[in-house]
Amino acid sequence: MAWVSLILAGICEMLGVSMINKLHKDRNWQSFVMLLLGFGASFLFLTYAMQTLPMGTAYAIWTGIGTAGGAILGMVYFGESRDWKRIVFIAMVLSAALGLKLVS
Known part of the structure; x- marks a missing residue:
């Protein structure tokens, strides 16, 4: 259940990051x-996950999901560059997070 909670924490992190961009553009209370x-x-899901998982692993995977997910959301919804080099490095972040899962 800790891993599910950690993935949910990363997804919520992606939502928060995308709302920063939306708030910067729109300045409305719904985005805030x-x-x-x-x-x-x-943070709530991350706190729950860290009751079971080691802090270093949980934090690394949480930030990896947020980083890669934020970059992907930026490409899909906000018109950011879809250069192949960006995609390669996003894949590297995701594979490092997967590697941490495999050794934990």
């Missing part, structure tokens, strides 16, 4: 509320 909910839920 979603930003707070995204990051709040992310």
Whole structure:
């Protein structure tokens, strides 16, 4: 259950990061509320996951999901560059997170 919680924490982190970008563009209260909910839920799920998982592993995977997911959301929804080099490095971040899962 800790791994599911950690994945949910990463997904909520992605939501929070995308709402930062949306808030910067729109400046409305709905984006601000979603930003707070995204990051709040992310920390809540991360806290739960860290009761079982080692801190270093949980934090690395949480930030990896947030980093890679934020970059992918930026490419899909915000028109950021889809250069093949970016995709290669995103894949490297995801494979490092998977490697941590395999050795934990």
